[in-house]
Amino acid sequence: NAGVTQTPKFQVLKTGQSMTLQCAQDMNHEYMSWYRQDPGMGLRLIHYSVGAGITDQGEVPNGYNVSRSTTEDFPLRLLSAAPSQTSVYFCASSKTGTDYEQYFGPGTRLTVT
């Protein structure tokens, strides 16, 4: 099992550009989520999904879109990048939801200039 994979590992964007962060898992997990991690702060939930076709907003959803067309994939789209979105982004999955251990990907370090 590859576990949770994320691409790219690093990305630099200019303000206003859009891009998609990719996340995939091969553990047949129903629950997937996206977090951002900023210095001195805990991970904050952006969006999550409890299964294919179902997504919902987390704590900090503005400026981000998600979709879940398959169980395996959960891409995160930045619509119009802003410097405030400079962060490290983690994708996570788990068997059933937040009542179970989370498996995290290696992260994507995004810089918006």
Add this chain to the structure above:
Amino acid sequence: SQKIEQNSEALNIQEGKTATLTCNYTNYSPAYLQWYRQDPGRGPVFLLLIRENEKEKRKERLKVTFDTTLKQSLFHITASQPADSATYLCVLYNQGGKLIFGQGTELSVKP
């Protein structure tokens, strides 16, 4: 307001000693609490989960306690090793079904 706090200062200890990390929370009634380890440049890795009706949980050299009266969890690593150096995250499961992450405590174990 709801708050979760971990030791903000890095913890430096000598190899072989017991490391104790603290997680305090206010205005939550978590059903359970998780601890994760995070190494630089990597994603968090799950270590232990403890439920509100459990006082203590152990896994090899790791021990977690959960005191719902004090609103505190303690995370212990016994016989610590330099390989235990990392940041440790405390995570609450709140009643709304969301995970709330602490900012983490950096542990450094010196040989």
